[in-house]
Amino acid sequence: MPIEPVAEAVSRDGPRVVPFASANPLLMSRTERSSSLPRSMRVALVASVGAALLSASVALYVVMRDPEVGIRDAAAAMPDPSSASYDPSEAAGVSTEPEPSAPSMPEATPQAELETELESVAWPDMQLGALPPVGAAPETMGQSAGSPRDGALLRPMQLPPGRGYVIRNPQTAWGTRNTVERLRAAIEKVRRAHPELHQLVIGDISTRRGGPLAGHQSHQSGRDVDIGLWLRPQPESSGPSDFVEGNSKNLDRRATYDLIEALAASANEPDGVELIVLDYNLQRVLRRYAEQTRGVPEAKLEALFQFPHGPNSRHGLVRHMPAHRDHLHVRFRCPQGDAYCRDPLIGFGGMEAAEEPSTAPSGI
Numbered sequence: 001m002p003i004e005p006v007a008e009a010v011s012r013d014g015p016r017v018v019p020f021a022s023a024n025p026l027l028m029s030r031t032e033r034s035s036s037l038p039r040s041m042r043v044a045l046v047a048s049v050g051a052a053l054l055s056a057s058v059a060l061y062v063v064m065r066d067p068e069v070g071i072r073d074a075a076a077a078m079p080d081p082s083s084a085s086y087d088p089s090e091a092a093g094v095s096t097e098p099e100p101s102a103p104s105m106p107e108a109t110p111q112a113e114l115e116t117e118l119e120s121v122a123w124p125d126m127q128l129g130a131l132p133p134v135g136a137a138p139e140t141m142g143q144s145a146g147s148p149r150d151g152a153l154l155r156p157m158q159l160p161p162g163r164g165y166v167i168r169n170p171q172t173a174w175g176t177r178n179t180v181e182r183l184r185a186a187i188e189k190v191r192r193a194h195p196e197l198h199q200l201v202i203g204d205i206s207t208r209r210g211g212p213l214a215g216h217q218s219h220q221s222g223r224d225v226d227i228g229l230w231l232r233p234q235p236e237s238s239g240p241s242d243f244v245e246g247n248s249k250n251l252d253r254r255a256t257y258d259l260i261e262a263l264a265a266s267a268n269e270p271d272g273v274e275l276i277v278l279d280y281n282l283q284r285v286l287r288r289y290a291e292q293t294r295g296v297p298e299a300k301l302e303a304l305f306q307f308p309h310g311p312n313s314r315h316g317l318v319r320h321m322p323a324h325r326d327h328l329h330v331r332f333r334c335p336q337g338d339a340y341c342r343d344p345l346i347g348f349g350g351m352e353a354a355e356e357p358s359t360a361p362s363g364i
Contacts, residue, residue, distance in 0.1 A: 142338025143176040144221040149344055151221030153210035164191040165200040175205040175222035178271050178335040183225055186262040194255050201228030201243060227328045230255040243326035246282055253289040263330055264304060264317055271336050277329035280320035283307035
């Protein structure tokens with residue numbers, strides 16, 4: 001017969017010998033342990049273990065199904081407050097007090113939102129979608145936004161029909177007020193001196209909204225304008241319907257030089273002419289005419305023309321670019337007070353020097 005381990009137990013009657021398993025609850029059988037606990041404690045223990053297993057199962061199911069909505073679904077699995085058996089005091093860790101609402105911030109006005117977006121723009125990435133509707137921008141914002149290569153028009157002005165010029169496409173004859181008024185003033189000045197001139201063709205300025213314009217890399221912010229050439233003999237019609245290429249034989253040197261001089265008169269003004277683009281060979285024709293026929297001082301011609309310093313030199317107000325044998329490209333500076341107007345980030349004198357002549361489109 002196996003010998004059961006024994007241990008000494010102490011009682012009021014003195015030491016006695018009892019089985020070792022009875023002295024150590026961990027070695028007692030399930031029946032012995034159960035019989036040693038009061039019935040109420042056994043019921044509470046079983047209920048606690050069951051509740052813990054149920055909660056763990058629900059949580060595991062929620063997480064495995066969709067981690068992103070686990071918190072929301074777990075909250076839905078909490079006891080229903082409308083239930084008669086629900087006691088808030090039993091929902092451990094769940095406050096019955098309403099959470100304080102976040103302080104309400106004043107709503108930003110559309111103007112404030114717009115200014116915040118535009119201030120964060122890294123030129124030349126002009127965000128046209130952030131601008132207000134055509135014509136709706138307040139005067140404080142001005143008209144020209146962004147640069148000629150990445151920009152828009154906020155409160156545009158359309159070049160109106162006028163004496164001495166014809167507009168090739170009214171839909172692309174929108175610009176800043178400064179551009180339109182200075183252009184008209186220069187044309188009128190030449191017309192007064194030469195009333196016999198034919199109609200001058202005015203090409204693209206910008207679209208009403210500004211932004212990219214087909215056939216151009218610029219003309220996006222209402223500050224660029226393409227102007228045709230005065231020719232001799234005068235075209236048979238009342239005026240050419242398109243640009244006509246000029247050369248040493250048909251170019252009206254006198255009127256074309258006077259137009260360049262009239263535009264260049266504002267070059268030293270804050271919102272005056274910034275750049276004039278014309279083919280290098282036509283620059284040669286005009287400079288020699290001004291020097292030999294008009295006696296224009298050398299210093300003035302040096303400041304005006306790039307010729308004879310080479311078509312790639314950074315010299316003079318009038319610069320060369322390919323595809324400018326049939327028109328002038330004129331750019332005006334940012335109008336005073338236009339808070340969002342920007343100059344190009346590359347190039348010199350407002351001209352994009354990084355542009356490769358061989359890949360240039362029909363117009364800048």
